[in-house]
Amino acid sequence: MRTFIDRIMHEEADGYSSDNSDCSMDSMDSVLNACVCTSSLGTNSRYRKTQAVSAHVVASNPDFGILFDVDGVLARGSTPLEPAKRAMEKLKDSNGHLRVPVAFVTNACNRSHDKARQIGNWFDLEVSPDQVIHAPTPAKLLRDLHDKHTLVIGQEHRLDIGADLGFENCCTIDDVKEAYPLLDMVDHENRKVVARGQYKENPDFPRVEAILLIGEPTHWESNLQLLIDLLLTQGKPTEAPTDVHAVPQIPVIACNMDLVFMAEACMFGHGAFLVCLEALYKKITGKDLEYTSLVGKPCEITYRFAEHTIVKIAKRMGINKPIKRLYFFGDNPHVDIVGANLYDRYIKQNALNLANGNESDGSTSSTDSSGLPSSRVIPANADLHDQTVEHCYSMLVGTGVYKAGTEMNKKGPDGKVIYHGHRDIAHEPHLTQPHKFVHDVHDGIDYIFEREALLSA
Numbered sequence: 001m002r003t004f005i006d007r008i009m010h011e012e013a014d015g016y017s018s019d020n021s022d023c024s025m026d027s028m029d030s031v032l033n034a035c036v037c038t039s040s041l042g043t044n045s046r047y048r049k050t051q052a053v054s055a056h057v058v059a060s061n062p063d064f065g066i067l068f069d070v071d072g073v074l075a076r077g078s079t080p081l082e083p084a085k086r087a088m089e090k091l092k093d094s095n096g097h098l099r100v101p102v103a104f105v106t107n108a109c110n111r112s113h114d115k116a117r118q119i120g121n122w123f124d125l126e127v128s129p130d131q132v133i134h135a136p137t138p139a140k141l142l143r144d145l146h147d148k149h150t151l152v153i154g155q156e157h158r159l160d161i162g163a164d165l166g167f168e169n170c171c172t173i174d175d176v177k178e179a180y181p182l183l184d185m186v187d188h189e190n191r192k193v194v195a196r197g198q199y200k201e202n203p204d205f206p207r208v209e210a211i212l213l214i215g216e217p218t219h220w221e222s223n224l225q226l227l228i229d230l231l232l233t234q235g236k237p238t239e240a241p242t243d244v245h246a247v248p249q250i251p252v253i254a255c256n257m258d259l260v261f262m263a264e265a266c267m268f269g270h271g272a273f274l275v276c277l278e279a280l281y282k283k284i285t286g287k288d289l290e291y292t293s294l295v296g297k298p299c300e301i302t303y304r305f306a307e308h309t310i311v312k313i314a315k316r317m318g319i320n321k322p323i324k325r326l327y328f329f330g331d332n333p334h335v336d337i338v339g340a341n342l343y344d345r346y347i348k349q350n351a352l353n354l355a356n357g358n359e360s361d362g363s364t365s366s367t368d369s370s371g372l373p374s375s376r377v378i379p380a381n382a383d384l385h386d387q388t389v390e391h392c393y394s395m396l397v398g399t400g401v402y403k404a405g406t407e408m409n410k411k412g413p414d415g416k417v418i419y420h421g422h423r424d425i426a427h428e429p430h431l432t433q434p435h436k437f438v439h440d441v442h443d444g445i446d447y448i449f450e451r452e453a454l455l456s457a
């Protein structure tokens with residue numbers, strides 16, 4: 001089987017290559033792309049592009065896929081944006097089917113079939129649930145944890161979502177609270193119940209073996225109390241720990257690290273809850289809370305899962321060539337764009353590893369091959385289509401969080417850039433620079449059509 005590097009070399013020999021010379025398609029792009037370009041393999045002549053446009057692409061058998069963030073790109077809340085309607089029409093064939101493999105990647109947390117139905121209705125499209133990737137969706141790849149008794153933190157449909165991800169034995173914070181009524185004394189109503197003796201403990205409640213944080217809960221104070229109790233007792237809070245500093249930590253998975261999100265105003269996101277949990281854990285134990293896995297944008301695992309999804313959809317469409325390029329449309333430079341640029345770097349690092357004799361084929365990754373923190377490593381046993389994409393292009397639109405001309409890396413009073421990202425994702429301001437800024441997603445589709453020599457239907 002040909003390796004990833006072999007494929008790149010073969011295509012260059014055929015007169016095609018597709019790395020960063022496209023970054024200079026116009027002067028604005030040149031500025032925007034400077035940092036992104038220099039972070040890739042551009043200095044290696046074997047990867048250097050020889051022409052800007054891949055003219056071999058035909059409409060019936062494209063070798064690229066398109067990924068869309070939803071809110072701010074395709075819609076605002078529950079209302080689809082007009083440019084998105086026109087963009088989707090442009091992507092349809094004469095039968096109303098999409099001509100290019102497409103998937104939707106959102107950091108929201110909901111049931112995929114609900115979102116698929118909503119997107120389908122917006123654009124008069126057939127959208128299957130597996131085309132929608134929510135923040136928790138890549139947790140499907142964490143198969144080693146699926147048989148654990150797992151506490152799922154979130155709000156509506158959290159047990160359905162946990163089961164859909166493959167977790168076979170889930171419970172909620174209400175189950176924990178009911179089993180251990182003496183723990184939640186931040187709830188004064190519960191205090192009164194306990195004071196009246198109107199409670200019954202259940203010491204046989206199974207040990208919580210893993211914690212899956214899929215979204216911010218209601219009643220943060222009670223959730224924080226009980227989560228800390230579980231973390232300090234290895235999931236079995238029947239006895240107080242003798243030394244909180246020496247307790248091994250049970251696995252914790254966090255989905256969606258967004259500190260805030262934009263609606264009518266700046267709203268707390270799931271990341272705000274994580275900051276509280278991390279701060280309490282550190283204050284009490286002196287140790288950093290360790291995440292077994294972080295999923296959701298901007299983490300690499302979400303984009304790797306998105307590539308897998310695009311390949312699956314391409315096969316379903318009858319496309320019989322490897323997918324080489326992904327275009328990712330997002331409205332949030334710090335989430336969508338950083339993530340797409342991180343993934344572009346990840347796949348190029350994997351290619352470099354292969355060139356240096358690493359056995360990895362890029363479909364699986366380890367800390368050694370990718371250099372990622374353990375919380376961002378893609379499991380080696382993940383059941384994924386081969387990784388064939390060579391470039392992930394970040395496409396920033398101006399219809400959501402980002403407004404053209406605004407400073408993307410604002411500084412605080414001390415002169416340092418204010419960083420809202422997660423602790424396990426190093427702050428690299430240049431990663432907020434997109435491959436291409438477009439006014440809206442329709443303009444972005446025009447750009448792709450021109451770049452890929454794809455004709456309008």
Ligand SMILES: [Mg+2]
Binds near residue numbers: 070071072400
């Ligand atoms: Mg968005």
